[in-house]
Amino acid sequence: MSNLFIFNSDLRLRDNPALSNASNNGEALAALFIINPQKWTDHNESDLKIAFQIEHLKRLSKELDVLNIPLKLIKADGIKDERKKIVEFVKTNSISEVFVNKEYGFNEIQRNSYLDKEFTKFNKKLNIYDSSIFEPNSIRTQSDTFFKVFTPYSRAFRSKLISKKPEIIDLPKKQKTKNFESDKIQSLEMSVERMNILKLYEVGEENALTKLEKFVENKILSYKEKRDFPSLEGTSSLSPYLSSGILSSNECLFKVFEQFSEDEIGVKTWVTEIIWREFYKYILFHNPRVSKNLSFSEKYDDFPWSADEDNFISWTKGETGVPIIDAAMRQLNNTGWMHNRLRMIVAMYLSKNLLIDWRKGEEYFMKNLIDGDFASNNGGWQWSASTGVDAAPYFRIFNPITQSEKFDKEGNFIKKWLPELESVKNIHDPSTEERKQTGYSEHLVDLKLSRKKAIEVFSNFSK
Numbered sequence: 144m145s146n147l148f149i150f151n152s153d154l155r156l157r158d159n160p161a162l163s164n165a166s167n168n169g170e171a172l173a174a175l176f177i178i179n180p181q182k183w184t185d186h187n188e189s190d191l192k193i194a195f196q197i198e199h200l201k202r203l204s205k206e207l208d209v210l211n212i213p214l215k216l217i218k219a220d221g222i223k224d225e226r227k228k229i230v231e232f233v234k235t236n237s238i239s240e241v242f243v244n245k246e247y248g249f250n251e252i253q254r255n256s257y258l259d260k261e262f263t264k265f266n267k268k269l270n271i272y273d274s275s276i277f278e279p280n281s282i283r284t285q286s287d288t289f290f291k292v293f294t295p296y297s298r299a300f301r302s303k304l305i306s307k308k309p310e311i312i313d314l315p316k317k318q319k320t321k322n323f324e325s326d327k328i329q330s331l332e333m334s335v336e337r338m339n340i341l342k343l344y345e346v347g348e349e350n351a352l353t354k355l356e357k358f359v360e361n362k363i364l365s366y367k368e369k370r371d372f373p374s375l376e377g378t379s380s381l382s383p384y385l386s387s388g389i390l391s392s393n394e395c396l397f398k399v400f401e402q403f404s405e406d407e408i409g410v411k412t413w414v415t416e417i418i419w420r421e422f423y424k425y426i427l428f429h430n431p432r433v434s435k436n437l438s439f440s441e442k443y444d445d446f447p448w449s450a451d452e453d454n455f456i457s458w459t460k461g462e463t464g465v466p467i468i469d470a471a472m473r474q475l476n477n478t479g480w481m482h483n484r485l486r487m488i489v490a491m492y493l494s495k496n497l498l499i500d501w502r503k504g505e506e507y508f509m510k511n512l513i514d515g516d517f518a519s520n521n522g523g524w525q526w527s528a529s530t531g532v533d534a535a536p537y538f539r540i541f542n543p544i545t546q547s548e549k550f551d552k553e554g555n556f557i558k559k560w561l562p563e564l565e566s567v568k569n570i571h572d573p574s575t576e577e578r579k580q581t582g583y584s585e586h587l588v589d590l591k592l593s594r595k596k597a598i599e600v601f602s603n604f605s606k
């Protein structure tokens with residue numbers, strides 16, 4: 144019997160339930176990765192993230208080869224074509240059973256339900272596994288609905304953790320025979336500039352695991368104190384690996400609890416962030432509106448967002464005249480990653496001070512982040528724009544200057560990305576004179592007035 148495992152956001156051998164089960168089940172197993180540029184464009188996936196995945200796959204393919212599991216590539220042209228191409232592949236290659244891990248986006252759920260129906264017609268089987276820490280239907284309120292607020296969700300999550308500590312499923316087994324030769328993987332074509340950014344991120348599952356282990360060993364205990372300061376390397380930087388599934392959330396908790404309990408405050412805080420990640424996937428699963436480019440809360444469908452394209456472009460370029468925001472956007476544009484505190488600050492500035500539709504920011508982030516993750520990105524944006532689940536109340540708007548003074552006190556982060564401000568006295572908000580001398584932009588909008596306006600617009604809209 145010949146089986147097929149299809150890769151999605153689970154580009155790993157370890158802790159991969161569908162791949163592990165597929166390897167137990169027959170004589171030969173192939174793995175499939177779908178090259179689908181149209182889908183990547185439709186989903187706003189960044190070239191960095193795709194290139195990172197492709198480079199990672201080259202390494203993964205070698206590891207799979209050792210297990211006699213060839214990696215096949217097929218090309219598809221968009222979401223609908225992808226499912227047809229999978230069916231064709233299964234038919235023409237006499238595959239008996241197909242194995243996938245569940246994905247929670249609307250398109251992915253539809254794809255699997257199409258495959259299931261099609262396969263049944265010609266006697267093939269689709270086996271779907273859940274690779275999240277806890278399956279989304281297994282965490283419910285006492286009245287048997289799904290949670291919309293993080294704190295009670297995380298409480299329920301933690302009480303499940305007490306009764307079921309994370310375990311890692313067996314690695315895939317070596318296959319008796321090999322039914323194909325692996326396909327050759329071509330790197331994505333990118334500019335030299337983008338290639339240089341890509342070099343900042345090491346591919347490979349072993350590297351991701353080592354990074355996790357080092358974080359747990361050396362940094363997790365000080366995570367709570369350091370995580371909000373962008374000039375310190377106080378967070379794990381694991382998001383590119385988690386978003387492409389090179390590492391699973393489950394693996395993160397497994398490694399943490401091998402060494403620590405949640406009595407340590409740093410550990411507890413980091414585990415909470417992993418639970419946030421699971422929460423946003425849970426929200427995506429339980430609320431298909433989120434996959435359809437709509438606010439979680441229906442009420443915001445007709446919100447009067449500003450259409451000021453010039454302001455939006457200044458924000459993307461890091462030319463708003465607010466140093467912490469401009470430094471953050473330059474970090475994103477130059478590295479494909481942004482610190483969490485800064486993601487919140489820039490998202491709130493765009494959706495409140497500039498009153499620009501959060502979906503434009505969400506799209507820009509996805510197109511530029513190496514760790515773009517639909518659920519977390521959407522969740523983070525809707526939290527900041529006050530349109531999501533358990534979101535920031537619309538009247539609690541961060542003042543970016545105060546945030547800057549608090550989280551980048553010495554201005555070290557700002558100076559790194561805005562070297563023109565290296566020697567100004569008022570690093571968090573240069574004076575008019577300092578702006579003139581250094582050529583640094585004037586404020587795009589007055590922070591106090593724009594804050595007042597945002598509260599008025601939200602308040603009038605909520606009446």
Ligand SMILES: Cc1cc2nc3c(=O)[nH]c(=O)nc-3n(C[C@H](O)[C@H](O)[C@H](O)COP(=O)(O)OP(=O)(O)OC[C@H]3O[C@@H](n4cnc5c(N)ncnc54)[C@H](O)[C@@H]3O)c2cc1C
Pocket residue numbers: 370378379380381382383385386416417419420421423481482483484486487490508512514515516517519520521522523524527
């Ligand atoms: C507007 C906005 C957009 C965001 N977009 C993304 C995105 O596209 N992809 C993404 O992975 N994260 C996103 N986040 C969440 C968070 O900013 C990043 O996960 C974090 O900065 C990654 O850095 P790290 O790996 O060092 O995180 P750590 O602080 O070490 O946390 C460990 C892991 O926990 C998860 N995590 C941490 N914070 C959050 C959070 N607030 N929400 C959900 N998961 C979290 C991530 O997987 C992260 O890698 C976004 C947040 C905001 C406010």
